[in-house]
Amino acid sequence: MQRSPIMDQGLAPAEDARRAPRPPRLWRPRRVVVTPAALDHAHGRAMVARLEAEGLSVERLAANRLSLPRQADPRRAYADAKATLALTVAPPTKLRLQPIPPSADWRFDLAEGCPAHCQYCYLAGSLSGPPVTRAYANLGEILDNLGGYAGRGGVTSASAARAAEGTTFEASCYTDPLGIEHHTGSLSAAIAHFGAWEAPVQLRFTTKFAAVSPLLGLRHERRTRIRFSVNARSAARYEGGTDPLDARLDALRQVAMAGYPVGLTVAPILPIPDWERAYAALIEDAADALAGVPDLDLTAELITHRFTPGSKEVLQGWYPGSDLPLDEAERSRKLTKFGSVKYVLPKPQMDAMRSAITGQIARILPAARVLYWT
Template identity: 60%
Template structure:
């Protein structure tokens, strides 16, 4: 019989993807002009989990052992569990449970369902998970309510097996590998659907190994991941063969400063994008979630000018953009209000259009006229301000 607060760490848990511009003291930092941008001088922001645990199954894998050694080398104690279940996460209130879970990293084996890859339109052919969860605090978290349980960050020890299994999916996708408009990308694998790679890379080394795996893979394939962090030092100079596209999730100042907690400042993210682009990586922007603020044209115009400065003078620039408007579901709204009861994020069903997704799921999006206006503006302004940028999709 298990403890009432036991959580099976080899089952999907709620996650909350990354981000927010604060300095080391926790104070907000205003967005600055990026003209003459150089790589960020300040040390990269890194998460130190309050608790790290490893399951017995995870310790049977070489990469699980590597993660343990990596974590311990940073002076962080690793608790070896007696079973593949995690206790001590749930608190007296939802807020306490949330805080405990967000401070916990569990080294586990991926559930069998994670090894059966699923399409991830419109981003990529296939979703491949190397971890689930992240330490950031986005008040608009798009996964809130879609997964169950406390938002513990789980990193997968069976990385070698996960990467070895990807070959069976090459050439089989429909989003890029069989799409004439994006066929140059080859078969694409999205590795940040449920996590933020740069939030965890210093603790796991998983995405560096994935970049090397794709560089050695002699096939028309591409690894893709997106981040709200800027800790790219270990990727600069790494042989990548142009088969990894790193995208940086960015937003205008009122959104990034107010709603993206615990991540790198937007200028630092753009400086990191520049560093990788100069190192020959295909790079990208994930502008998300686009929020129709009263002065959205001015604010997003400032962001696009920052992007223009960040990529100025980069030779052979390969830059894409993915444009994602803000939406929410009844379930995600309930979870987010539990996590962030004082949020100022607009989630008013009366001002939105109700849509039905797959399997009848309800989501609230901007009305058609607002969506059309946003899309027309972003399409025109990206072409004018950052003409080298190719828009992959709008949603």
């Protein structure tokens, strides 16, 4: 009997149909602007050419200061900002890297802002001004700057358990770089940079998007770990504008098959009804997606939901109808190392969830190394 491509992959037709994802979501901004300084950089000009080839109109600004039309309605101001892509130059402060525990030795930014509409967005209250997505044109300067930080990390490279990762550089603190990659090309350039960097270093990023095709043929040399931010299916209503879980898990399989080290960022872990069963189902789905991947290098990062008074105010302004649990009375009040207030899950609940979810991973997905719980 002639074998079908599905049979060659070791999947029954029904299984393949279940996994077949819809086309990845590709964000298309309503407004694109570029500053004069961005046009001084080859990457800035390349982004403009890419966007115009997509049929988008790129507005050349007269000055380097970004401005949006004033809106009396804060919801309209939010929508306008979220629909805007600005090509700018990263300021000098972006070249002074900061450690980003517990994820990585250093944080660097290819962009700032995100096109998604997550109702728990951890950028809320962290970034000043309207939530415009800014892509940085001085990419060469940003990547060249990283060399001065290799071998100097004090987070993961100083950890006996994670020192084999080398000096780690996190690229998704203030953006989702895959969500805008089709417009920028910056993430592919960063992966190629690390692939050519003959040193014990690792690029890390996490994403809620699934358009990984541009990354599959890159020479990465296993120096980039691609992590997918995932959550229980009942939390999907909080993740507007992102690719659905099945598409993310399919993309996870694709990049793992292309030889990338991969990861699951389970975040934010929420006290949803029947949470234990819901998160077990998530881990089972991930195990199914990764079944049969050769030389699998898989990590898991487990991040519980928390909020600050400032982020709560911003999020409730952005998403006034959300039922996201933001009741301080149901949380424990903690102080950060900077003295600010945050609200986290109560310790008994935190301990129960940690025990259950890490136990589920050990049982269902034993290939995964849990890097941290926070």
